[in-house]
Amino acid sequence: MAGESGVLIICETDPSGELRSITGELLAAARTLADSMSGESVSAALIGRGVAAKAQEVIALGADTVYVVDDPIFEHYLSETFVPAAIAVREQANPKVILIGHTPNGRELGPSLGFRLDTGVSTDTTEVNIDPSSGGLVAARSLAGGLFRQVTAFNRLPHVATVHMKAYDAAEPDAARTGQVVNVDASVDASQAQTRFVSHTEVAVEGIRMEDARIVITGGRGLGSSEAFDDLTKLADMTGGAVGATRAAADSEYCGQDIMIGITGRVVSPEVYLAIALSGASQHMAGCSGSKNIVAINRDPEANIFKESRFGVVGDYQQVLPAFIEELENLGTA
Amino acid sequence: MHIIVTVKQVPDPEAPQSSFTVDRAAKKVVVASSVPSTVSDMDVYATEAALLVKDVVPDTTVSVLSLGDSHVMDVVKRPLAMGADALYLVQDAELAGGDAMAIAHALAAAIRKIGPFDLIMAGRQSADLDQGIVATGVAMLLGVPVMTNAVRVAMNGDAIQIDRIVDDGIDTIEAKLPAVVTVSNELGQPRYATMRGIMAARRVDPTVWSRADLETLESSEALTTPVDLFEPEKSSNVEIIEGENAADAGRLLAQRLRTERLI
Secondary structure, three states: OOOOOOEEEEOOEOOOOOEOHHHHHHHHHHHHHHHHOOOOOEEEEEEEOOOHHHHHHHHHOOOOEEEEEEOHHHOOOOHHHHHHHHHHHHHHHOOOEEEEEOOOOHHHHHHHHHHHOOOOEEEEEEEEEEOOOOOOEEEEEEEHHHOEEEEEEEOOOOEEEEEOOOOOOOOOOOOOOOOEEEEOOOOOOHHHOOEEEEEEEEOOOOOOOHHHOOEEEEEOHHHOOHHHHHHHHHHHHHHOOEEEEOHHHHHOOOOOHHHEEOOOOEOOOOOEEEEEOOOOOHHHHOOOOOOOEEEEEEOOOOOHHHHHOOEEEEOOHHHHHHHHHHHHHHHOOO | OEEEEEOOEEEOOOOOHHHEEEEOOOOEEEEOOOOOEEEOHHHHHHHHHHHHHHHHOOOOEEEEEEEEOOOOHHHHOHHHHHOOOEEEEEEOHHHHOOOHHHHHHHHHHHHHHHOOOOEEEEEOOOOOOOOOOHHHHHHHHHOOOEEEEEEEEEEEOOEEEEEEEEOOEEEEEEEEOOEEEEEOHHHOOOOOOOHHHHHHHHHOOOEEEOHHHOOOOOOOOOOEEEEEEEOOOOOOOOEEOOOOOHHHHHHHHHHHHHHOOOO
16 A cells, blocks of 8 residues: 555543543554654544444544444454454555554554554554654664663554553543544454454452552562551552552462563553562563652662662661551641 | 464573673674573463363373574473473574564464464563564464463363453453464463473474475565664662661651652
8 A cells, every 4th residue: 555644543442432541642642653744644443332422532632533443343352353443444544653552452453463464563662753764653662671672663564563551641632623533344254253252351459440549559579478468558548549569479479460560460650659679670660660759668779679769768668668657647648 | 182382482581680781783682691591481371371271181282382593402391391292493593583573484384384283372472572473473374363361271162262351351252273372471370390291301302493494484574673772771869768767767758758749
């Protein structure tokens, strides 16, 4: 296909049909790219069941054209149905760049789409830019668990990148923005499907959802026991925060795997990230480096976490933390 | 049933960070010779997933396939010591250093040469590059479905069923065989190698191929160009809160965070 132009993003919706926050983040990234492509346009693929009503919201967040693929077959994500749908949109939008969230589904969709389109993919991309000389995408990502940064250019169009969650801040929705809505018939034949959706199980979250919390309190292997995690939960309850863990702590079974933060866990960017008895290995930092204020308690003054922190206390958490909690109780609610 | 597990040998990511440096001109990570090699952690979980299927499906063979240029036998035989049956090595520096597309092509060609398969299992991403691309590519090139990030695998009749973690819970999905499944660490602790497994692994002679042996290898030009590789600068300006003792420092930290309206 010749004449490629602009940026296409793939929206994500939750089971109730609401746009996921990654959609706004991708639109913000796409807007920046399109503006540096001398004002080319941003389009969005909205694929799902009953999602057409959300098109205006996608426009308000920065899209110029929304391609709606609305069919009961897209109620649940399966690569086998979403890849042809994304390809159908790509054929109409003909973008230079395709941005997809590096989410559980996006990290499957991105490479699948790349291979189907016979083009390169950058995954878990933390920064996207347009190279002024080539006009093409350059994508930066972490490597070796965050130790190094790698910048990649692409040899064929379209250029596909999955974008790290929370790497971009969504724009405030502008209800006055106008755009075009185009319905696309992806005509996916489900009778030939090799994969099948069986069921979805909601996992109940105690307290506040980690990704939404203003404060995240994370414990590392240095906590030494599951009882110590109870203290973190107490602190979380006091401060309206959520509790997280490093992979080392989860693998030591001090807590569940579901609260693991890092390159193989969840990604958070709270206002305050309280890192307790964790060293700050790059694999962990990949999940929290977007935090606004990291506060570290660790007895090793050389621990990497101090290099990433705004405030720190060097000391054994078993002495530091009870006094910290007690003082917060004395100070009362903020 | 025939399961092929793709396994990558990587420098031990637990080695001190100072053992890893960058040759910025060559855009390559340089690993100190003292760093031992290991099986990429997610591939150990993939091996476990394959063995869980083998545990319940009679007459299952698990083959291990690894592409690289300096295989250490004790490392790539670890899946065999856990209970896998056969080992195929593709040894080629140029292939191993290629981009994700080139590696997927090479693995797909090797799998075709190994013969018919029912399942391919791989770790969700490698411990050195963290890309999570290759297994999906292998599925696309072989024309079979792919399901990624499995945290549970089970046979359901003649289909493979998996649980995968999604944003607000767990999706259960399944695929007809043959299929590719990538596995995540939430699967649970992989089994240890047994003494009997280690002895059996020693007796296995790997099948070793080079690029020239992969006659079906499609030529594939690189789809990406490395532009830069560097160590991000960390500007450390941490304010260490000190007190008369650790508890006092904890109190002062609480006060400081309150003053800053952070907590």
